[in-house]
Amino acid sequence: APAAGPAGTAADGIRRAAVRVLAAGWHGAHTVPSRGLYPHQWSWDSAFIAIGNARWAPRRARLELATLFGAQWADGRVPHIVFDPAVPADAYFPGPDFWAARAPSGAATSGIVQPPVHALAARLVHAADPCPAFLRRIYPRLVAQQEFLRAARRTPDGLLVIVHPWESGMDNSPAWDGPLAAVAAEPLGAARRDLAHVAAGERPTDRDYGRYIALARAYRDTGYRRAGAFAVADPLFNALYAAAESALAEIAAECGHDPGPHRREAARATAAMVGHLYQDGLFHARDARTGRPLHSGSAAGLIPLILPGLPPEIAAELTRAALDRFGVAGGTLPSLAPGSPGFDRARYWRGPSWINLSWLLWRGLRHRAPEAADALAGGMLAAVARSGMREYFDPVTLAGHGCHDFAWTAALVLDVLA
Numbered sequence: 001a002p003a004a005g006p007a008g009t010a011a012d013g014i015r016r017a018a019v020r021v022l023a024a025g026w027h028g029a030h031t032v033p034s035r036g037l038y039p040h041q042w043s044w045d046s047a048f049i050a051i052g053n054a055r056w057a058p059r060r061a062r063l064e065l066a067t068l069f070g071a072q073w074a075d076g077r078v079p080h081i082v083f084d085p086a087v088p089a090d091a092y093f094p095g096p097d098f099w100a101a102r103a104p105s106g107a108a109t110s111g112i113v114q115p116p117v118h119a120l121a122a123r124l125v126h127a128a129d130p131c132p133a134f135l136r137r138i139y140p141r142l143v144a145q146q147e148f149l150r151a152a153r154r155t156p157d158g159l160l161v162i163v164h165p166w167e168s169g170m171d172n173s174p175a176w177d178g179p180l181a182a183v184a185a186e187p188l189g190a191a192r193r194d195l196a197h198v199a200a201g202e203r204p205t206d207r208d209y210g211r212y213i214a215l216a217r218a219y220r221d222t223g224y225r226r227a228g229a230f231a232v233a234d235p236l237f238n239a240l241y242a243a244a245e246s247a248l249a250e251i252a253a254e255c256g257h258d259p260g261p262h263r264r265e266a267a268r269a270t271a272a273m274v275g276h277l278y279q280d281g282l283f284h285a286r287d288a289r290t291g292r293p294l295h296s297g298s299a300a301g302l303i304p305l306i307l308p309g310l311p312p313e314i315a316a317e318l319t320r321a322a323l324d325r326f327g328v329a330g331g332t333l334p335s336l337a338p339g340s341p342g343f344d345r346a347r348y349w350r351g352p353s354w355i356n357l358s359w360l361l362w363r364g365l366r367h368r369a370p371e372a373a374d375a376l377a378g379g380m381l382a383a384v385a386r387s388g389m390r391e392y393f394d395p396v397t398l399a400g401h402g403c404h405d406f407a408w409t410a411a412l413v414l415d416v417l418a
């Protein structure tokens, strides 16, 4: 734990280490998640990174979001990767040649999306360092991002679907094992680059990759209009969408627009989630193709706690699940409830603790269960004090896994310390 030495020393050391990581990842107008493993700009990473940069370099925070939204498509979608033309095309797989997509700005991008954390990030960046001109510029972009999701991804029952595991951000979550089993893996056509940076036991399997590539190819080959054989409603994605509407209500009010439509949309999206994804004390993803719930024990099911409009009795049950099934009073949030099928303390999104999930839950618990929130804050700091700014951590020992110097880990611990 970061308790050694005179008061303040441990926190100062973490702060300095975090700023070092963020400074080293800065490429002039965006930050890479990791210099080796992820050498381009990633969508939801940039939102988390902006939240942390707002604490020490707010101009960078604003520029991070402006760069990402500079690669927004005409239909409003914010691509999950914006490729850096200065990086060799084969440094990351699948790279720009595979995706074969360009934004109106000319930037090479992927064609899928990631969880929409950006309106929340813009609101927090503005709160840390008010800049009305930034808010006015980004507001219509954030609205268009949400409009794309409503137009392209909304099912008749009011939920949003993701069409690729990469869109969830929790790529190899066991929640996707069932729906992915119906997808035929295809040859990759090039070598995986991730295994040059991280041990195979801490990454998705080759079979997972064969399916990821098949799904991405199918979507690509329709011009990113019709998805392949994967469509799921994910509680993390839907919760962040609804939270974005709440953030947009506040941004709209600041900019002199009517916040009412955003408030109503946040309430409607929250109600759809409660109506269709909630069961037995936890939110669960649902397979939109079969209508079946996907009971995996994923920590995604706790993230609706960030929603201010969640009915109090459901918030109380979710808090119970966080404590009893995920053990968050111990300070860590495993990405999968221990004991769930497929639980693995080292493999990527199948058990390890991730700082972005802990940070989201910390925010959701702060006003509802302050002691549990404090435990999570302490646990995030303990993890980086023990192992550095790693990508993910063993939820029991806090040993570090994945890449080193991972940007959102650094960014979000800076926010926790602010």
Ligand code: 2M8
Residues within 6 Å of the ligand: 033, 038, 042, 043, 044, 045, 080, 166, 168, 169, 170, 171, 194
């Ligand atoms: C991971 O995903 C990418 C694909 O998008 C990969 O494995 O190559 C995920 O952890 C995702 O959530 C994250 O945004 C990305 C960059 O940090 O890496």
